[in-house]
Amino acid sequence: MNWITKIIKAGEKIKTAFHKRATKEEIEKSDWTSCCKGPILKKDLEKNLWVCPDCNKHHRIKPNQRFDILFGQNNYRTLKTPIPKDDPLNWTDSKSYKDRLKNARKKTGLDCGMMVVCGNINKIEVTAVASDFDFLGASMASAEGEAFLYGVQHAIEHQTPFICISAGGGMRMMESLISLSQMTRTTLAINELKSNKLPYIVLITDPTAGGITASYAMLGDIHLAEPGSLIAFAGKRVIQGTVKEELPENFQTSEYVQKTGFVDLIVERKDLVKKIGTLLSILLKKNSAINTEENETSEDNQSLTKTAS
Secondary structure (H helix, E strand, O other): HHHHHHHHHHHHHEEEEEHHOOOHHHHOOOOOEEEEEEEEEEHHHHOOOOOOOEEEOOOOHHHHHHHHHHHOOOOEEEEEEEEOOOOOOOEEEEOOOHHHHHHHHHOOOOOOOOOEEEEEEEEEEEEEEOOOOOOHHHHOOOHHHHHHHEEEEEEEEOOOOOOEEEEEOOOOOHHHHHHHHHHHHHHHHHHHHOOOOOOOOOEEEEEOOOHHOHHHHHHOOOOOOOOOOOOOOHHHHHHHHHHHHOOOOOOEEEHHHOOOOOEEEOOOHHHHHHHHHHHHHHHHHHHHHHHHHHHHHHHHHHHHHHHHH
């Protein structure tokens, strides 16, 4: 081997080292993540509630991290939700659905893509559900539907407000129509919640799309959203290809969706507890006044009935 060949081979090794990309596992285990100005320590980001201090990007976080922010660290009770039979359709593509579920559970530590808890915000007991994007993109299937319904039932039985922290790409294709039926089931559950005059507040986070947007994420009494969140039904490129027009740069962001009336308020993560606490106080007071008025009307009707008889 001559000296020219040695130089060429050494150069190739250096080039390969520079262009080698870290695997997903290596990135997740790393102490660093990236944002507007490049690498940033995860522990520094965590101190700021996983919000970039420079560009204010609200990074995606896990359900337990969200509940730590809302209720205080580990100051909540996790509810065990029913888990239906795995893989009802025996689905297999490049990998079996059962293997995908097994990997998702190992990765997240959750039985399904939703976590249901109960805790207190400003001394008001609430039931809350949040989705984990690391669990198959927080897609909705039968287990997630059961979790949502279980949370609503708990709220009704204990007469608590219900808070939904939405995220996910939509319905899970591996369960086909079973997955799509969760749109109807969650809608009926929310109607039952409202018939019991219990507040339903939705916090829309990045990303919320597809059948999730088309069902429980847009049925709240009040819709809050984190800054810069993607809120959509169909993808931007699909819409642009359909209408054959250029769409606004911030199309389908929470700021744009607020202007069109689908979001009531954009709230930064640091202000969530205060805002939600205030809203719950107002809604519960209003509902209490409605119940009192209905009771008084009912008593008056009974008195009239007795007088007539």
